[in-house]
Amino acid sequence: MAQHQHLFSSNFFFFLERGTGGSLLNLSFWVLDVGQKTGRNPRVLLWGIDDKGRRVLVFDTFTPHIYVVPKPSVSVDSLLNTVKLSSIEASPITSVEVVERRLLGKPVKCIMMSFDDPDYSNQYVRKLERIPGVEGCFEADIRFYTKYLNYTGVTPCCWHTVKASPEGGDHYDVYVAEEHPKPLGEERPPSLKLLGFKIDVYSPTGSMNPEIDPVILISTVTGEGVVRQFEADGHDDREALRSFVSYVSEYNPDVVVGFYSNFFDLQYLANRAKHLGIKFTINRDGSEPHISVYGHVSIVGRAHVDLYDVASVLPEVKLKTLRNIADYLKVKAESPRVSVDLTQLPRYWDNPSLKGKILESSYHDSELLLGVAEKLLPTAVSMSQVSGMPLDQVMRAGVGFRVENMLMREAHVSGELVPARGERARQPYVGGYVLEPRPGIYRDVAVLDFASMYPNIMIKFNVSPDTYVPPDENVRDNDVYVAPEVNHRFRKEPPGFYKRVLEKLLKVRREIRERMKKLSPRSQDYLLLDERQRAVKTMTNAVYGYCGWTGAKWYLRQVAEATAAWGRETIKKAIEIAKNHELKVLYADTDSVFINNIPEKVEAFSREVESSLGLEIKPDKVYVKVFFSGAKKRYAGLLEDGTLDIVGFEVVRGDWPEIAREVQEKVVEIILRSENVEEAVNYVRSVVDVVAAGQIPLEKLVIWETLTKSPEEYKVKAPHTVAAARLIKAGGRLEAGSKIGYIITRGSEKISDRAYPYSLVKPEEVDTEYYITNQVIPAAMRVLEHFGVKEEVLLRKKTAKQAKLI
Known part of the structure; x- marks a missing residue:
C-alpha cells in the first residue's frame, strides 16, 4: 500500500483536475497497489496493469465523510444547522444530508457530513461530539483509501473497467477517472514481473547495525529465474547498493518479494543507504520506500510481499525459515545446497578461499525464494481479493484486520454503520x-x-x-x-x-x-x-x-x-x-x-x-x-504416507536450541516407527556424549528469543535480556521485536549471568553440562518418561536393562 502526500506538485494535481489530456476512453486494468493524496480535493491513486500489459496509474476522486448519530431523544433535523455551523476553515464542510442507516441492526436516522480534507476527520469528531445532542460519530477512523475501496467496490488484485482521460506519463501511463472503476469479474491476474531479493550483512557482533555493518551481498532473482548478485568491495557496500537501486529501476518489477523483508531486509537496505547518503529510490514513482500501515514496508506503485508473512498460512511449519518453508512446499533449487551459518559469515567473507561459499549459499536461497514465491503468491492474491485489502499489506495485517476489512465492505453494501x-x-x-x-x-x-x-x-x-x-x-x-x-x-x-x-x-x-x-x-x-x-x-x-x-x-x-x-x-x-x-x-x-x-x-x-x-x-x-x-x-x-505429524512438543517451538528439537524429533520417530525404547535411549546417550565432548556445532546450541520491549525496559534479568545488554555494549543495536541468539557459557554464576550473544562465544567456552541437563535430557524425557525411562538411564547412571525397559 502506498500513502504519499507530496510526491507530485500541486500544479500537477491542478492539471489532472482540469483533465486537459486526451479524450475519454474505456480502460481495463488490474489493481496492483493503492495509495492516496490527502489535503484539499484528495485523490485515490490506483496503480495497475492494463489489458495490453502497460503499467498505469489511475487517479480517482472521493469525498471524505463521516456519520453523525443523534441521541435517541433528539431529532436528526434539529441537529442539521448545528452540524453545518461546525465547519473548519482549513477543511470546510461541503454538504450535510439526512440518511437512513442501521447501527448494530437497529434503524437510525443520521447526518452524512462531507468535507474537503480527510486528514481533518478526527478534528471534526472531537468538535461534533461536544454538541449536546450528538450520540456519536462513525466511520471517521477508517483510512481514506480504505473507505474509497469499500464504498466503490474497487477490489485489489481484480480487473476493473473505467472511463478515463489519458494524461501522458513516461515510465507508466497516467489516467484521470471520469467515474469510479467497475469490476469486470475476471480472476486471472495479468503477467506480473517479479523480483525476489535477499541480503547478507557483515556483522561480527551479530546485531546488524546499518550505521556500522555493511551489506556485503544483495542477491536477486527474476520471475524468469535469472539470479544476479551485487557484491560489496570488501567492506565497502556503496557501489553494491547503487547498482541494486539501478537494477530495480531498470527491471521495473510489479511485485517485489523477500523473506522477513518487512522486518529486516528492506528496512536495513533503506537505513544503510541513508547512512551512506545514497538515494534508495526503488519506488515506481522515483521516491523511497516507507513503513506504512500494519508495519509493512511500502514500495509505491509495486507490491512488496514478505513471504514470511504469507507463510503464516502454513501452521504445519513451526520454525519458519526460508529453507524449512521450501522443504515443506517441495521447492527445489537447481544449484547445490550450501550452508553458511550466520555466526561464521564474517570469517568466511574475510577468507578468500571461503568467500565463495557465501555467494553459493545466497544463490541457492535466491532460487528457493523464487520457488516459494510461485507457491505462495497465489495465496496472497486470493486473500487480497476476498478481504479487499491491498496485496502488499493483506498478509502482514493480522487475521482480525483481514476479517474486519471484509466486514466493513459488507456493512456498506447492507447499509450498516461501521462501529468505532x-x-x-x-x-x-x-x-x-x-x-x-x-x-x-x-x-x-x-x-x-x-x-x-x-x-x-x-x-x-x-x-x-x-x-x-x-x-x-x-x-x-x-x-x-x-x-x-x-x-x-x-x-x-x-x-x-x-x-x-x-x-x-x-x-x-x-x-x-x-x-x-x-x-x-x-x-x-x-x-x-x-x-x-x-x-x-x-x-x-x-x-x-x-x-x-x-x-x-x-x-x-x-x-x-x-x-x-x-x-x-x-x-x-x-x-x-x-x-x-x-x-x-x-x-x-x-x-x-x-x-x-x-x-x-x-x-x-x-x-x-x-x-x-x-x-x-x-x-x-x-x-x-x-x-x-x-x-x-x-x-x-x-x-499413512510415512510422515511424522508433531503437535505441541519442543520440536515445533522456536525458543529451544536446534539440538533439543533435533533430539526430540528423532526420539519421537524411533518410538513411532520401531517402538524400540532401548534404541531411543541409546540414541540420546550418543548425543549426550557428543555434546559433552564439545563436538556439536555452535549454531545448534544457540537459543533464540524475541525481545518484547526495548532491552533497557526489562527490570528482571533473564538470559536473553542479559545477552542483549552484552551485545549492545559490544556495539550491537537491538530494539523491541529484535531476535537475540545466545549461548550459556561455563561458570559458577547464575544461568542468566552466563548468557552471551552467540557471536561472542568460542566453542571451548560452552557449558556443555547445561545443554545436557537443561536441553537435551528434558527434550528427550518429554517423550521417554511415558515409557518408564528415568533421567539416570540417559545419563548412564543405570543401564537400560536395570531400568526394565526390555
Whole structure:
C-alpha cells in the first residue's frame, strides 16, 4: 500500500483536475497497489496493469465523510444547522444530508457530513461530539483509501473497467477517472514481473547495525529465474547498493518479494543507504520506500510481499525459515545446497578461499525464494481479493484486520454503520472442550473434524452482535435461541449481520467449487479457483476468532462466549454418539475427535452426527500410530504416507536450541516407527556424549528469543535480556521485536549471568553440562518418561536393562 502526500506538485494535481489530456476512453486494468493524496480535493491513486500489459496509474476522486448519530431523544433535523455551523476553515464542510442507516441492526436516522480534507476527520469528531445532542460519530477512523475501496467496490488484485482521460506519463501511463472503476469479474491476474531479493550483512557482533555493518551481498532473482548478485568491495557496500537501486529501476518489477523483508531486509537496505547518503529510490514513482500501515514496508506503485508473512498460512511449519518453508512446499533449487551459518559469515567473507561459499549459499536461497514465491503468491492474491485489502499489506495485517476489512465492505453494501474501535480490557471466557488422552501409543486412529463448526453454529443460532438480547430485555422464549451454560440469548429473526456474511461466504465457496468441477485439476483456472476457495474458507473460519478479539469494531464478548458454549455442547454430544457406535474416543479437542479407525462404524458415526446435530463432520487424517503424552494439544503421529505429524512438543517451538528439537524429533520417530525404547535411549546417550565432548556445532546450541520491549525496559534479568545488554555494549543495536541468539557459557554464576550473544562465544567456552541437563535430557524425557525411562538411564547412571525397559 502506498500513502504519499507530496510526491507530485500541486500544479500537477491542478492539471489532472482540469483533465486537459486526451479524450475519454474505456480502460481495463488490474489493481496492483493503492495509495492516496490527502489535503484539499484528495485523490485515490490506483496503480495497475492494463489489458495490453502497460503499467498505469489511475487517479480517482472521493469525498471524505463521516456519520453523525443523534441521541435517541433528539431529532436528526434539529441537529442539521448545528452540524453545518461546525465547519473548519482549513477543511470546510461541503454538504450535510439526512440518511437512513442501521447501527448494530437497529434503524437510525443520521447526518452524512462531507468535507474537503480527510486528514481533518478526527478534528471534526472531537468538535461534533461536544454538541449536546450528538450520540456519536462513525466511520471517521477508517483510512481514506480504505473507505474509497469499500464504498466503490474497487477490489485489489481484480480487473476493473473505467472511463478515463489519458494524461501522458513516461515510465507508466497516467489516467484521470471520469467515474469510479467497475469490476469486470475476471480472476486471472495479468503477467506480473517479479523480483525476489535477499541480503547478507557483515556483522561480527551479530546485531546488524546499518550505521556500522555493511551489506556485503544483495542477491536477486527474476520471475524468469535469472539470479544476479551485487557484491560489496570488501567492506565497502556503496557501489553494491547503487547498482541494486539501478537494477530495480531498470527491471521495473510489479511485485517485489523477500523473506522477513518487512522486518529486516528492506528496512536495513533503506537505513544503510541513508547512512551512506545514497538515494534508495526503488519506488515506481522515483521516491523511497516507507513503513506504512500494519508495519509493512511500502514500495509505491509495486507490491512488496514478505513471504514470511504469507507463510503464516502454513501452521504445519513451526520454525519458519526460508529453507524449512521450501522443504515443506517441495521447492527445489537447481544449484547445490550450501550452508553458511550466520555466526561464521564474517570469517568466511574475510577468507578468500571461503568467500565463495557465501555467494553459493545466497544463490541457492535466491532460487528457493523464487520457488516459494510461485507457491505462495497465489495465496496472497486470493486473500487480497476476498478481504479487499491491498496485496502488499493483506498478509502482514493480522487475521482480525483481514476479517474486519471484509466486514466493513459488507456493512456498506447492507447499509450498516461501521462501529468505532474501542479500547477494552481483555475479557476471558471458556473456550473449546478438551477430552484429555491417556498417555501411550495407539494404533489405527482416525481424526474427524467438524467442517467449519463455529461458522455453522453462528448461522444455525443466528449469533451476531445485532441479534443479542440483553438480560433486562423482555422477549418471548420462542423468539430466541439460548446458549447452553452461559444463557446468552439471540433473536431468531431477522438474520443477523454475521449470519448474512457467513451465508454469503459459504455460498461463494460452493459456487467456486462447482466451477472447479468443470475444469481440469491441472489447468491454471482450476488452480486459481482453488486458491480462491481456500481463502474464502480461511476467512469464514476466522470470523469466530474475530468476534472474540477485544480490538474488533464489532466486538461483543457474549457472541464469542455463546458460540464457544454451543461448540462445547456439540463436541460432547459427538463423543456420546461415538460411544453409542462402540467407538473409543481417545482424545477430543474443540472441533475434532480421535477415535479407533473402524471404517464402517466411523461412517455410521459421521452420518448420525450430521443428522442429529445438523453439522457436517469429516475424516481429516488417519494415524498408523499416535503417541499421546497425556496433556492436551501435545501428541505425535505417524501418518499413512510415512510422515511424522508433531503437535505441541519442543520440536515445533522456536525458543529451544536446534539440538533439543533435533533430539526430540528423532526420539519421537524411533518410538513411532520401531517402538524400540532401548534404541531411543541409546540414541540420546550418543548425543549426550557428543555434546559433552564439545563436538556439536555452535549454531545448534544457540537459543533464540524475541525481545518484547526495548532491552533497557526489562527490570528482571533473564538470559536473553542479559545477552542483549552484552551485545549492545559490544556495539550491537537491538530494539523491541529484535531476535537475540545466545549461548550459556561455563561458570559458577547464575544461568542468566552466563548468557552471551552467540557471536561472542568460542566453542571451548560452552557449558556443555547445561545443554545436557537443561536441553537435551528434558527434550528427550518429554517423550521417554511415558515409557518408564528415568533421567539416570540417559545419563548412564543405570543401564537400560536395570531400568526394565526390555
